Amino acid sequence: MKGLRWILLVAALVVLAAVPWFGSDVLVQFGINALLLAVLAQGWNIIGGYTGYASFGNSVFYGLGSYGVAIAMVQWELPFAIGMVFGVVLAVAFAFLLGLPVLRLRGHYFAIATLALAQVMIAIVSNLSIAGQNIGLVLPPLNDDRLFYELSLILLIAATATVFWLTRSRFGFGLIAIRENEEGAAVMGVNTTLYKVLAFALSGVFSALAGGIHAYWITFLDPASAFDISLNVKMIIMAVFGGPGTVLGPVLGAFVLSTVSELLSSEITSVAGLFFGLVVVVAVIFMPRGVADLMRRFRATGWRYFVKNLKAHRI
Amino acid sequence: MSAVLGITNVTRRFAGLIAVNDVSFTLNQGEILGVIGPNGAGKTTLVSLISGTLAPTAGDIAFEGRPITKLPAYQRARLGIGRTFQIMRPFPGLSVLDNVAVGALFGHGGGESDLDKARELARAQLDFVGLAKFADQRADELGGPSRKRLELAKALAMQPKVLLCDEVMAGLNLVEIDEVIEVLKRVRERGISILVIEHVIKAIKSLSDRLLVLHHGEKIADGDPDTVLSDARVVEAYLGRRRA
Ligand SMILES: Nc1ncnc2c1ncn2[C@@H]1O[C@H](COP(=O)(O)OP(=O)(O)OP(=O)(O)O)[C@@H](O)[C@H]1O
Ligand SMILES: [Mg+2]
Numbered sequence: 001m002k003g004l005r006w007i008l009l010v011a012a013l014v015v016l017a018a019v020p021w022f023g024s025d026v027l028v029q030f031g032i033n034a035l036l037l038a039v040l041a042q043g044w045n046i047i048g049g050y051t052g053y054a055s056f057g058n059s060v061f062y063g064l065g066s067y068g069v070a071i072a073m074v075q076w077e078l079p080f081a082i083g084m085v086f087g088v089v090l091a092v093a094f095a096f097l098l099g100l101p102v103l104r105l106r107g108h109y110f111a112i113a114t115l116a117l118a119q120v121m122i123a124i125v126s127n128l129s130i131a132g133q134n135i136g137l138v139l140p141p142l143n144d145d146r147l148f149y150e151l152s153l154i155l156l157i158a159a160t161a162t163v164f165w166l167t168r169s170r171f172g173f174g175l176i177a178i179r180e181n182e183e184g185a186a187v188m189g190v191n192t193t194l195y196k197v198l199a200f201a202l203s204g205v206f207s208a209l210a211g212g213i214h215a216y217w218i219t220f221l222d223p224a225s226a227f228d229i230s231l232n233v234k235m236i237i238m239a240v241f242g243g244p245g246t247v248l249g250p251v252l253g254a255f256v257l258s259t260v261s262e263l264l265s266s267e268i269t270s271v272a273g274l275f276f277g278l279v280v281v282v283a284v285i286f287m288p289r290g291v292a293d294l295m296r297r298f299r300a301t302g303w304r305y306f307v308k309n310l311k312a313h314r315i
Numbered sequence: 316m317s318a319v320l321g322i323t324n325v326t327r328r329f330a331g332l333i334a335v336n337d338v339s340f341t342l343n344q345g346e347i348l349g350v351i352g353p354n355g356a357g358k359t360t361l362v363s364l365i366s367g368t369l370a371p372t373a374g375d376i377a378f379e380g381r382p383i384t385k386l387p388a389y390q391r392a393r394l395g396i397g398r399t400f401q402i403m404r405p406f407p408g409l410s411v412l413d414n415v416a417v418g419a420l421f422g423h424g425g426g427e428s429d430l431d432k433a434r435e436l437a438r439a440q441l442d443f444v445g446l447a448k449f450a451d452q453r454a455d456e457l458g459g460p461s462r463k464r465l466e467l468a469k470a471l472a473m474q475p476k477v478l479l480c481d482e483v484m485a486g487l488n489l490v491e492i493d494e495v496i497e498v499l500k501r502v503r504e505r506g507i508s509i510l511v512i513e514h515v516i517k518a519i520k521s522l523s524d525r526l527l528v529l530h531h532g533e534k535i536a537d538g539d540p541d542t543v544l545s546d547a548r549v550v551e552a553y554l555g556r557r558r559a
Contacts (some may be wrong), residue, residue, distance in 0.1 A: 170420045170428050177417045179407030187366050188473060189392035189421030245408075 006105045015246035016153060020146040021083040030262055032217060035152035036210045038254035041238040043206030046055065048236065049244030050166055051199040052179030053103065056232050057114035058207045060121050064090040065208030066215035067125065070137040073216070075130055084212045091208035095201035105194040106182070136222030139215060140244045148217045155213065158253065159206045164247050173213070175199050175215040179245070241283050243290025252291050316512065318380075319477055319508045320365065325374030326364070327360055327532075334360040336532035347499070347509045347538065349523030351516070353552060356529040358402050358512045362479045366398040369390040370509045378477070395423040397475030399466035401482045401512075407455035413481055414454045414465060415440050422473025440468040460487050467495070471502065478502060480511040484518055492518050507558050517550075520544065528552065 020028050040062065047055045068087025072078040078086075102113045126134040166172030174195045177185035186192050215221050234253075242253020260279065286306045287294045298305050320342035335357040342348050352358050363369035365376060367388035371439035376384045383391055396529070397418075400414040406414050420426045427433045441447045444464040449457060455466060456463055463483050470478055484492045485489040496518060513519040519526065519540075526543040530552040536543045543549060 170426070170430070170433075173420050173430070173447055174415070174418055176409065176414060177406055180408055181404045183368055183388075184400070184404035184406065185417070186388040187392055188399055188418050188469065189389050189423070189426060190417075191387075191389045 013157070017150065020149045025145065030258070032145065032149050033153050034255055034258040035149070035236060036214055037234065037258055038251045039152065039156050039159050039206055040235040041202045041250035041254045042156065042163060042240070043051075043210070044232075044235045045163060045203075045239050045244060045246075046166070046175075046206075047203040049239055049250065050163070050172065050179060050248070051175040051196060053196065053200070054111045054236065055114050055200070056111055056229065056236075057098070057102070057117045057200075058235060059227055059232035060094065060114075060117050060204060060228055061091045061207035061245045062211035062214075062231060063118070063121055063125070063223075064094060064204075065211030066221050066226045067131055067137075067178040068208065068232035069212040069215045070132075070139055070221055071130055073139055074132075074137045080212075080216055083216075084209060087208045087212045088205050092201045095204045096197055099197040099200040100193070103193070103200060112296060118229045118232070121227045122223045125227070131223075134223060136220065136226075136290040139219045139221075141219045142216065145217075148213060151213055152210075155206070155209050160247065160251060162202070162206075171195070172197070172247065175256050176245075192247065222294050237280055240285050241280060241290060243292030243294075246290065246292040249292035250288045256291070318342065319344050319378065320510070321375075321377035321380070322361075322365070323377070323470045325361075325364060325376060326372045327357075327364055327369060330466065331531050335364065335529075336372075337531070338532070338534045339374075340527055340534065340537055342508050342510055345376045345503065345506060346524050347503055347511060347522055348531065349519040349526045350512045351514070351519060352508060352529035353527065357529075357532040359481055360532075361529070362481050362510070362512065365391075365479060366396055369446055389421075392422060392473060392475075393425055395474075395476030396479070397422070397473045397477065397484055398479040399463075399470050399481055399531055401485070403462050403466050405454040405457075405462060405465055405469075407453070409454055410450065411446060411452050411454050411457065411465060412437050412441065412450040415468045418469045418472030423475050425486035426473070437468075437472050440472045443501075444468045445494065445498075460491050463495070465485065466487055467498065475507060478507050478509045480509065480513075482512055482514065484513055484515055496522050516544070 019031050024032070040058065043056050044055065044259040047053050065087035068090050069080060072086045073080060074082030098117065100108060105113050125131045131137065166175065174185065174190045177188065178188055178192055178195060182192055211226070226313035238257050239250040241257055242251065243249025286309055288309055294305065301308065318341035322341070323339050325335060325338050326333065338361065350358055352362070360369065364371050371384065375382060378391070378394055378396065379476055383394065406417065412434060416433045419433035419436040427436060438447065438450060439558060444467050446461060446464050446468060449461060454509060462513055475553070484495050487495065492515060499509060499511065499522060511519065511522060523540050525538060526540040527534060528543060528549050535548045535552065536546045
């Protein structure tokens with residue numbers, strides 16, 4: 001059983017890695033988007049799924065990563081890789097500076113506080129001349145979708161490996177303990193403040209790297225699109241749909257929902273948005289722990305799985 | 316006997332009421348100290364002040380002679396202070412085994428960094444408190460009495476030097492109470508000093524070397540259990556409670 005799972009995983013990776021060699025341009029571009037969204041969902045999974053802090057600040061990390069690459073390449077004429085490092089440094093600095101005060105808040109208060117961060121960043125960046133103010137920056141174009149695709153895939157593998165490590169490590173257990181009961185974790189010796197900030201930073205690193213790749217690929221960015229809060233909503237929906245606090249759930253969620261949304265928007269544009277919302281609402285009601293939990297338990301409980309979830313909502 | 320815990324003139328106020336009022340006492344090495352008192356006497360607050368989940372309004376707390384009043388809860392845990400919660404705080408979504416493993420991964424001295432080893436240590440604690448057969452269940456699927464034992468196992472997995480038990484016998488039947496008493500006696504044999512809060516007078520009498528009574532946040536008696544339980548003020552505090 002375990003061996004089979006590994007074989008399937010490796011096979012899936014080989015197929016994914018080969019897409020740019022057999023797929024159409026459109027498929028590869030769809031793939032880059034889907035992979036980057038999966039990275040974002042997986043990054044959010046670290047702070048939201050494992051640590052239990054529903055962050056709306058991850059689009060800020062994404063924006064910082066985008067601007068890190070753009071500023072380094074456009075203003076300082078440095079290579080892309082250094083821009084990525086710069087973006088990561090910005091994200092980590094942000095996580096420590098703002099994470100410390102914001103992570104003292106719990107539940108809804110934390111969500112609302114982080115929600116405000118993106119707006120603040122748009123205001124700040126719109127007034128920075130080094131960031132091109134509200135006009136934005138245009139990056140040197142690189143016409144190599146195959147490279148962007150493989151970079152995104154490597155990043156997704158790194159993010160997923162990191163999350164897998166969480167499920168096997170003391171650090172990850174500390175985060176889970178914080179999610180399950182923060183006071184209970186503290187009296188057992190978990191340095192909750194430090195762990196939360198580290199989780200926020202780690203989550204931010206992956207968001208920033210995704211933002212950096214995206215910026216170089218798209219070659220253009222402005223404050224409103226770099227710090228777009230709807231992107232944060234998207235990553236949460238994908239992670240929650242797939243299964244927050246699981247290793248593969250957010251990736252699955254990102255792939256499934258990217259595909260559904262792509263199919264719908266090419267067929268019936270007007271109802272696409274509505275249908276997408278409906279799918280998510282139904283999913284949250286009938287399988288609140290995501291696809292990953294559904295697949296794990298459906299075999300044992302059958303259709304009762306949905307009934308049980310429905311009852312849990314007291315509808 | 317040397318003092319493991321030293322509580323000196325500790326006071327804790329909440330808006331409009333004094334939950335713990337100028338309390339001083341020591342917990343000695345290898346001792347079982349019973350703490351009793353009517354509902355609202357300040358017992359749980361006292362445990363929270365020692366474990367660091369609440370800060371005192373005034374007074375000092377020392378562990379092995381060293382002041383810990385300003386240390387956060389996690390640092391006190393690493394020094395070797397373990398507690399259970401009266402209102403239980405399991406990690407509901409984790410298995411019973413992993414609940415306890417968290418104690419082994421962190422806890423006294425920073426804990427065991429290897430997950431497999433931590434789980435091994437956790438399994439031993441589950442055996443010790445009689446929960447081994449529930450190891451793979453989710454913690455929120457446990458019944459009340461088992462949850463009490465889980466609280467105990469989690470704290471013990473931290474390998475503490477001091478164990479603070481907040482009503483680990485409440486809601487248990489007589490047989491279960493005897494089992495927990497046996498467990499606590501064996502914990503003491505490992506050299507762990509214990510502060511145990513309990514309402515069941517018979518249980519606390521058979522367990523404690525010394526008894527401390529709180530009433531309206533104040534310490535009204537501290538000494539040999541038989542002497543304390545025949546003390547006029549203690550009798551009055553309890554009779555008063557029963558009449559109310
Ligand atoms: N967080 C809090 N905020 C305000 N008041 C509190 C708080 N915690 C406890 N109190 C009050 O402090 C007093 C002491 O409470 P505490 O829980 O310490 O009593 P206790 O001796 O443990 O009681 P019990 O036997 O019912 O467990 C009570 O009057 C309680 O209402
Ligand atoms: Mg109490």
